Amino acid sequence: MSIxxxxxxxxxxxxxxxxxxxxxxxxxxxxxxxxxxxxxxxALLCVFLGMGMSLLMxxxxxxxxxxxxxxxxxxxxxxxxxxxxxxxxxxxxxFVLTAAPxxxxxxxxxxxxxxxxxxxxxxxxxxxxxxTAVSLAGMTGAFFLAPxxxxxxxxxxxxxxxxxxxxxxxxxxxxxxxxxxxxMTLPRLPVTVWAWFINAILSILIFSILLAACALLLSDGxxxxxxxxxxxxxxxxxxxxxxxxxxxxxxxxxxxLPCFGIVTHLLATFARRPVWKxxxxxxxxxxxGVFGFCIWGQHMFATGMAPESPMFFGLLAxxxxxxxxxxxxxxxxxxxxxxxxxxxxMLFVLGFISLFLSGSFSGLFLSRRDLPVVxxxxxxxxxxxxxxxxxxxTFAVLAxxxxxxxxxxxxxxxxxxxxxxxxxxxxxxxxxxxxxHWLGLIARxxxxxxxxxxxxxxxxxxxLRSFVTIAILLTVAAQALFLVNFIGSLWRGERVTExxxxxxxxxxxxxxxxxxxxxxxxxxxxxxxxxxxxxDASGSNDDFIPQFIAPKPLASQRLAKPER
Amino acid sequence: MPGTAIDQDxxxxxxxxxxxxxGKPPVLGGGGGDDSSGKRRRPLxxxxxxxYTGVTLAILSILMFFMALASAFIVRRxxxxxxxxxxPAILWVNTLILLAxxxxxxxxxxxxxxxxxxxxxxxxFLTTGLGILFVAGQVFAWRQLLLQxxxxxxxPASSFFYIxxxxxxxxLLGGLGALLYVLLRNFDRAKVSRPVAAEIVGHxxxxxxxxxxxxxxxxxxxx
Numbered sequence: 001m002s003i004x005x006x007x008x009x010x011x012x013x014x015x016x017x018x019x020x021x022x023x024x025x026x027x028x029x030x031x032x033x034x035x036x037x038x039x040x041x042x043a044l045l046c047v048f049l050g051m052g053m054s055l056l057m058x059x060x061x062x063x064x065x066x067x068x069x070x071x072x073x074x075x076x077x078x079x080x081x082x083x084x085x086x087x088x089x090x091x092x093x094x095f096v097l098t099a100a101p102x103x104x105x106x107x108x109x110x111x112x113x114x115x116x117x118x119x120x121x122x123x124x125x126x127x128x129x130x131x132t133a134v135s136l137a138g139m140t141g142a143f144f145l146a147p148x149x150x151x152x153x154x155x156x157x158x159x160x161x162x163x164x165x166x167x168x169x170x171x172x173x174x175x176x177x178x179x180x181x182x183x184m185t186l187p188r189l190p191v192t193v194w195a196w197f198i199n200a201i202l203s204i205l206i207f208s209i210l211l212a213a214c215a216l217l218l219s220d221g222x223x224x225x226x227x228x229x230x231x232x233x234x235x236x237x238x239x240x241x242x243x244x245x246x247x248x249x250x251x252x253x254x255x256x257l258p259c260f261g262i263v264t265h266l267l268a269t270f271a272r273r274p275v276w277k278x279x280x281x282x283x284x285x286x287x288x289g290v291f292g293f294c295i296w297g298q299h300m301f302a303t304g305m306a307p308e309s310p311m312f313f314g315l316l317a318x319x320x321x322x323x324x325x326x327x328x329x330x331x332x333x334x335x336x337x338x339x340x341x342x343x344x345x346m347l348f349v350l351g352f353i354s355l356f357l358s359g360s361f362s363g364l365f366l367s368r369r370d371l372p373v374v375x376x377x378x379x380x381x382x383x384x385x386x387x388x389x390x391x392x393x394t395f396a397v398l399a400x401x402x403x404x405x406x407x408x409x410x411x412x413x414x415x416x417x418x419x420x421x422x423x424x425x426x427x428x429x430x431x432x433x434x435x436x437h438w439l440g441l442i443a444r445x446x447x448x449x450x451x452x453x454x455x456x457x458x459x460x461x462x463x464l465r466s467f468v469t470i471a472i473l474l475t476v477a478a479q480a481l482f483l484v485n486f487i488g489s490l491w492r493g494e495r496v497t498e499x500x501x502x503x504x505x506x507x508x509x510x511x512x513x514x515x516x517x518x519x520x521x522x523x524x525x526x527x528x529x530x531x532x533x534x535x536d537a538s539g540s541n542d543d544f545i546p547q548f549i550a551p552k553p554l555a556s557q558r559l560a561k562p563e564r
Numbered sequence: 565m566p567g568t569a570i571d572q573d574x575x576x577x578x579x580x581x582x583x584x585x586x587g588k589p590p591v592l593g594g595g596g597g598d599d600s601s602g603k604r605r606r607p608l609x610x611x612x613x614x615x616y617t618g619v620t621l622a623i624l625s626i627l628m629f630f631m632a633l634a635s636a637f638i639v640r641r642x643x644x645x646x647x648x649x650x651x652p653a654i655l656w657v658n659t660l661i662l663l664a665x666x667x668x669x670x671x672x673x674x675x676x677x678x679x680x681x682x683x684x685x686x687x688x689f690l691t692t693g694l695g696i697l698f699v700a701g702q703v704f705a706w707r708q709l710l711l712q713x714x715x716x717x718x719x720p721a722s723s724f725f726y727i728x729x730x731x732x733x734x735x736l737l738g739g740l741g742a743l744l745y746v747l748l749r750n751f752d753r754a755k756v757s758r759p760v761a762a763e764i765v766g767h768x769x770x771x772x773x774x775x776x777x778x779x780x781x782x783x784x785x786x787x
Contacts, residue, residue, distance in 0.1 A: 120614045120618065121614075121618065166625055169621075169625075170618055170621045170625065171618075173617070173621050174614050174617045174618045174621065178613050178614045178617050179614065204621055204624055204625045204628070205624075205628050206628075207625075208626070208627075208628035208629040209628060209629070209631075209632040212628075212629045212633050212636070213632065213636075215633075215727075215731070216633070216636060216727070219723070219727060223716050223723075224716075224717035225716055225717055225720075225726075226645070226717070226719060226720040226723045227640065227720065227723060227724075227727075
């Protein structure tokens with residue numbers, strides 16, 4: 001239980017309430033920090049499961065005829081492969097990319113950063129977490145069922161996830177709108193909070209759409225309605241793809257928006273400089289949301305357009321173009337001439353920028369309308385969106401984890417292991433996903449003649465496939481470093497003695513390290529006096545001014561800093 | 565007139581509450597006489613403003629949900645297998661009932677503002693009754709269609725008819741639950757005062773009303 005000190009001298013701590021038992025302390029606690037952590041645990045579980053599945057898929061693609069002994073219980077059919085792909089995608093997109101940066105870190109740090117004691121609706125928050133957990137169980141269960149029943153269970157689970165995401169989004173938006181501390185005006189919000197907020201608004205809009213799409217598809221399956229099926233079978237209908245792609249397109253932004261916020265925030269903190277053109281960054285974040293939504297709106301009511309057309313990808317890429325180049329410029333501007341603290345969190349941030357850049361370049365190819373129709377099964381597309389959405393977002397999540405680990409657990413992650421993990425993963429993902437682009441181009445350039453590709457191309461393809469598979473094996477193996485680091489640091493990590501180890505400006509570092517799981521009670525609200533990024537880049541030990549420090553009277557300020 | 569004075573006072577309080585003040589109070593208790601002293605005190609309880617914002621955002625979300633359905637309707641309507649459904653006449657009566665319920669809800673809130681708790685209860689009860697009548701009317705419309713042999717799986721248009729009315733009905737049932745909650749809840753211990761709760765529920769109920777008019781227009785004009 002922590003108390004903000006309104007004078008801004010030093011925070012102090014109260015003894016935590018004795019909590020009745022484990023169940024009400026952790027699993028049934030509606031404390032935002034506990035719930036945030038639970039989302040992160042869920043994401044951690046899912047990211048390792050999903051990674052294992054991608055490994056299985058690549059093994060199968062490289063050596064289709066080899067069987068794995070321990071998987072003998074599953075029949076070796078195309079159905080199973082499709083189900084595996086679906087499960088990999090659902091786990092990664094829903095429970096890692098959507099849940100971890102938004103519901104995980106957002107739950108934990110959004111109230112702290114705006115100086116609120118809790119989120120607006122703690123009980124809804126708890127309900128949302130459990131709906132998410134049930135939906136994870138449902139999606140996993142769907143994998144083990146026969147396709148007909150499995151897909152229904154999967155749809156119910158997705159609908160459940162949508163409801164949970166909507167609850168989280170409403171909760172976050174209301175928290176930001178109504179529960180900011182005194183003095184925390186909108187321009188003073190940290191960029192992370194802006195990103196979570198805009199993302200919550202966007203989530204409210206698009207998860208409603210996915211929910212509607214699921215409801216329609218589910219009633220097609222259960223009530224034999226005719227939303228996506230023609231009533232004499234055989235007539236083509238495109239409605240499902242339409243609804244789904246409107247969601248899926250915006251989903252990319254939903255995964256990336258909080259990552260943009262985290263990256264901007266960490267860059268400023270570790271470069272010890274204010275975010276360059278902070279207003280423009282916030283506008284660009286709004287722009288990402290608005291573009292994502294408007295293009296969707298244009299699609300939704302325009303009839304007769306196939307969503308897989310190059311036009312679709314063209315709009316997607318060009319809409320991302322303007323705001324993301326503003327973000328890139330700001331990141332580079334913040335880095336310009338700064339003395340970077342090159343710790344692991346910063347490395348992952350730089351890795352994010354690199355991956356985002358290369359992903360955007362391959363996006364340029366996809367946005368060309370004169371290219372032959374790009375199908376979603378193409379390995380070029382797979383490589384592109386894994387690089388820009390999956391891996392880049394994961395890097396941002398890892399950066400956030402290294403940054404906030406001292407706040408969450410009172411210890412630091414090991415820097416040496418962290419850096420080794422970063423470099424292996426960074427090189428690894430490039431070796432995995434760049435050749436995939438190449439594979440896609442080969443498939444495009446050498447169309448199969450009479451069902452069989454030319455021997456030269458097929459030889460090259462199988463070599464590349466083996467290379468990708470070996471690279472993914474090594475990359476997955478490198479994650480053991482992370483696991484060792486993470487689990488080791490939880491128990492044996494270097495204890496953080498000071499309250500603000502990164503010398504950051506935002507409010508979450510101003511309260512004493514929170515006891516996990518203790519229900520937060522009324523603590524006095526902090527008073528916010530300044531913007532979120534007051535660094536002066538002098539390199540001295542007090543080169544930053546936290547948000548809650550009151551401005552000194554003018555005279556004493558002149559005395560203290562004559563150069564201003 | 566004393567009545568009007570109190571009326572204005574409570575109007576002020578409601579505005580005050582909406583703007584972030586207020587809370588749980590001697591101010592907004594049933595009586596409404598002893599209010600002038602506590603009105604400008606800073607709230608100890610969390611402000612009820614979050615409930616307004618929350619319901620507003622929930623309404624936005626529900627709106628998007630039905631817009632997606634409407635989009636599917638508009639796109640699907642262009643296909644060849646579309647056989648229009650004739651809308652049962654009772655739906656027009658239902659619509660009038662629902663509009664009337666919005667009216668009684670507002671009248672009832674006005675009674676509450678003039679601290680006429682009995683009149684508020686009676687009109688609020690009437691609103692709830694009209695809401696239940698609407699749901700019954702919708703079920704009757706379904707029955708009529710079923711008797712004509714038009715089922716949910718008959719053709720795309722009938723599927724849309726049932727799904728629109730059904731999903732709107734589900735959301736309306738939530739509104740009915742909220743109406744009953746305001747009717748039956750003892751507000752002495754609640755986090756929000758009765759006027760605040762009544763106003764928030766009123767927002768949702770009017771939204772359900774407008775949504776139904778939109779869906780009916782879509783079904784009627786788009787058949």
